[in-house]
Amino acid sequence: MSIATGFVGLGAMGRGMCRNLYRGGLLRSVWNRTAERAREFAAEFPVDVAGDPAALASACDVVVTCVSADEDVLEIVAALQPGLQPGTLVVDCSTVSADTARTAATLLARHGVQFLDAPVSGGIEGARNGTLAIMVGGPEQAFEQARPVLAAMGSTVTWFGPCGAGQAAKAVNQIMCAGIIQAVAEAMAFAKAEGLPLDALIETLGKGAGSSWYFVHRAPNMVRGEYPPGFRVRLHEKDLRICQHMAARHGVKLPVVETTLRQYGQLVEQGHGDEDISTIFRLKDALFAVQDASGKDTRRS
């Protein structure tokens, strides 16, 4: 017996995830704020386009949402409500704060509807290939109920605890990405200033204990000076604001997060907000360029 699944939010990620739900025989209905996109999707994959979120909700056992920001999640949850029946399950794959997840869960609980926060990582490629990592928070029994739906979209599906735990796990990942891109960019700027052969360096150090996914996959961007997304600065900036907010609830400022947000602000101002986050190399490289141009030759003297 397949689970009738509705999908809200056909952005770059959503479309890929939706395709995999369709292929898994789970997709009943879609809705998107810009209706054109939903019609385009339905033209390719014969699926019902709902007139509004409530209509979608009333036809489905599970509703998956994948939108951009905290306010979008709460807005969609409100719009779903008139159509939701007790026992329906809402699974939100957006990256938002754990607070927003808990607010959504509380609103829905009044109607006998359970909520899972289930942010994903793995990018557009992971969404398309069904190889996302999905980090889930919420009632464990609801997680088990949603598992076939989650398994159609991701290859690593993990329950982390009560509502908000999925968002917390995703935040941990985004903090690491920030610190690592700082490390890689700073190290590569130093390497360039030292006149090292950068491709050979990536090849050698990529095998060692100082290596990381970002070093192997994104340091080559820094060598070429090209930063195709990838993971856009603006999106990581949004995610790091969530981390900042979550850390603030503990009364803590995370240095890696604060530093990276400051630098992303500069990059956005300079017009690099839609480049891959490896563009942060521009700032580190400029540090050396200014200094090395300011007089003495500091290389191999």
Place this chain on the structure above:
Amino acid sequence: MSIATGFVGLGAMGRGMCRNLYRGGLLRSVWNRTAERAREFAAEFPVDVAGDPAALASACDVVVTCVSADEDVLEIVAALQPGLQPGTLVVDCSTVSADTARTAATLLARHGVQFLDAPVSGGIEGARNGTLAIMVGGPEQAFEQARPVLAAMGSTVTWFGPCGAGQAAKAVNQIMCAGIIQAVAEAMAFAKAEGLPLDALIETLGKGAGSSWYFVHRAPNMVRGEYPPGFRVRLHEKDLRICQHMAARHGVKLPVVETTLRQYGQLVEQGHGDEDISTIFRLKDALFAVQDASGKDTRRS
């Protein structure tokens, strides 16, 4: 025709490297400041123990040195000199500054002796197993001449350019290690404060784009609160001072390096200098502990 190789510096790294030179049929003679260690080694592997560095130098085609600090390298080079003949090659596997490498090279060049800086990474295990990454700077023809010796000790042997380039490449690696351990420790402290199941987190995020060698291999230390070396704080601190010195030649302070050195200073003061660098988690964790204890419960409220 095998290359008669002498080895100076039978520390934890040196002993492993020396064993692999012996097995490769290359080891002619050893010398160590604390003579007892050289005798111990010779008791296990029948090899000549030189009376002093000059005697070792006069019996060998290639002299490999592996000592602790910049001043040790220059001292050993001076002590080798009376025995060195034109055409002999000195290969220094210590991690020191590129400046020290260039000074040593200049001193030796006066005697017709070539010098390679060839710092290693891969730790004691890599030294024992012959799987070190060796990063080499110096005349390319000298590198080719030393290749059989290097290949006996490491599995990745790369020439990076003129004298100092090996040390520069190693410095790049140490900068990355600093930034990554910061990222991993900060993310794990946040994860703990959020009450996430940490083993499941390492398992899931370890497969994703936020992953790194340090996350997979050292985040478990942070979960257990045990920090066996590994890579000792004191040693990384020494290496980061070299990075600091090299960056200062460009007029640049590297934020990741400065921050990490400050924190290592605290850790050494607290008596954790001989623990693995993942012990930096103590400082990040304390940040949350202080705040979360100071009143309101900030978890899942």
